[in-house]
Amino acid sequence: MPTAEHAIKPTRGLLLTIIHYVAKEPVLSVLVAALIVLQIFHPRPWKSLPSLVDWQTVLTLAGLLILTKAVEYSGFLMWLAHRVVHRIHSQRGLAWLLIALAAALSTLLTNDVALFVVVPLALSLNELTPLPLKRLVIFIAIAVNAGSILTPLGNPQNLFLWQTSGVSFGGFVLALAPLCLALMAMMYALAAVAFRPIPLDLSGDTEPHPVDRPLLGVAAILFVAFVLLADAHRAGIGLIGVGLGFIFWRPRIVLKIDWLLLLIFVFMFIVLRSVAALPWVHNAVGQLHLTTPLRAYAAGAVLSQFISNVPAAIMLAEFSKDWRALAFGVSVGGFGFAIGSLANLIAMRLSGQRGMWMQFHLFSVPFWVVGGAVGGWLLLHF
Structure with missing residues (x-):
């Protein structure tokens, strides 16, 4: 007969495993701790x-x-990236190309996916010829934040604001296009100064990169279908089709997605909406009078510097229904301090380079200041 002690041991072991897993993820740890505190003091x-x-x-x-x-x-993506870089002959040209590639990929495949393609590409190219790697990674991080502004699929905050606003996919793109174009123009001007036209020799990049054509074709077709369903607010139906299809055909794909990101998103909604409902928080934010586009924009750009742009979008959406002003604000908020966007932290982690924090902020903070002024002007005049 199993004793109560034997029954408790597996439960205790599972609990310790969960605690250990949560403790390894700082964002999730903070959210779980915040939820516990909220349930204790404001259940x-x-x-x-x-x-x-x-x-x-x-x-x-x-x-x-x-x-x-x-x-x-x-x-x-890796096959395409390596094919394209063979047309480049200078450091400045390579920087411009990687910026364009990162921004373009981020518009449809999210800023995180763009980083997982372009940063490893920069690392592999650095093994062939010496590159200013830290600076390249910093510009790639800024590029995915700027490029992902354009579409609802580019980043989580856009996705949230698109779904809650009820605006069409095309309407969202048209609304955010001026800000995206302005920030990308700023990026290219800055890159022209930051990178020199030093000759490069990438002829040694001859490693083959095979493409799984059936998988690519199916993914492309399903991608279009899923976006159309999401645009019609039928994402649940699309997810069932996509999820079941890949579970039976290529289960590894479903198993390897970032489940932690989904869990973090769920906790973000619960914690931030609970915080926003607290009387003193509601009154404090109410004092900001986020009834004008410029105030909502400034709140998004500044608050993102302290809690990141995804949580800022979720929290401020409780106080302002001006989705375009919020989208402008949290988009600009992705620059500045590294915590402004999780993409910044991912890029530096992928690079494996030490001593990047100071150099990152030397570029990102001025970009946030100038981009903030440009974004405010565009919000009022376009």
Whole structure:
């Protein structure tokens, strides 16, 4: 007969495993700790917490994670990247190309996926010829933040604001296009100064990069279909089709997506909406009078510097329904301090380079200041 002690041991072991896993992820750890504190001092019925989550956004994000992982596993992105760089003959030209590649990929495949393609590409090219690697990675990080502004699929905050605003996919792109174009023009001007036209020899880049054509073709077709369903607010139906299809055909793709990101998103909705409902927080933010576009924009750009742009978008959406002003604000908020966008932290982690923090902020903070002024002017005049 198993004793109570024997029954407790597996449970205790599972609990310790969960605690150990959560402790390794600082963002999730902070969210879990915040939820515990909130439930102690301002408790809500546990059954009511799921209602705080914007499930349409979470379902859309889950589908996009599966599809972008399929495109990544097809090998097409790395094949394309290595083919393109052979046309480059200088450091400045390479920087311009990597900026364009990172920005373009981020518009459809999210800024995180773009980083997982372009940063490893820069690292592999650095093994062939000496490059200013730290500076390249910094510009790639800024590029994915700037390029991802253009579409609802570019980053999580855009995805959330698109789903909650009810605006069409095309309408969202047209609204954000002026800011994206202005910031990309700033990037190229800055890159022209930061990188010199030193000759490069990349002829040694001859390693083959095979492409899984069936996987790429299926992923491309499903990608278009899923975006159309998400645009019609039927992301759940799209996720069922995409998820079941890949589970039976290529289960590794579903197993390897960033499940932690989905969990973090769920906790973000619960914690931030609970915080926003606290009387003193509601009154404090209410004092900011976010009834004008410029105030909502400034709040998004500044708050992102302290809690990152995704949480800032979720929190401020409780106080302002001007989705375009919020999108402008949290987009600009991705620059400045590294915490402004999780993409910044991912890029520096992928690079494996030491001593990047100071150099990153030497570029990113001035970019935030100038970009903030440009974004405010565009918001009022376009």
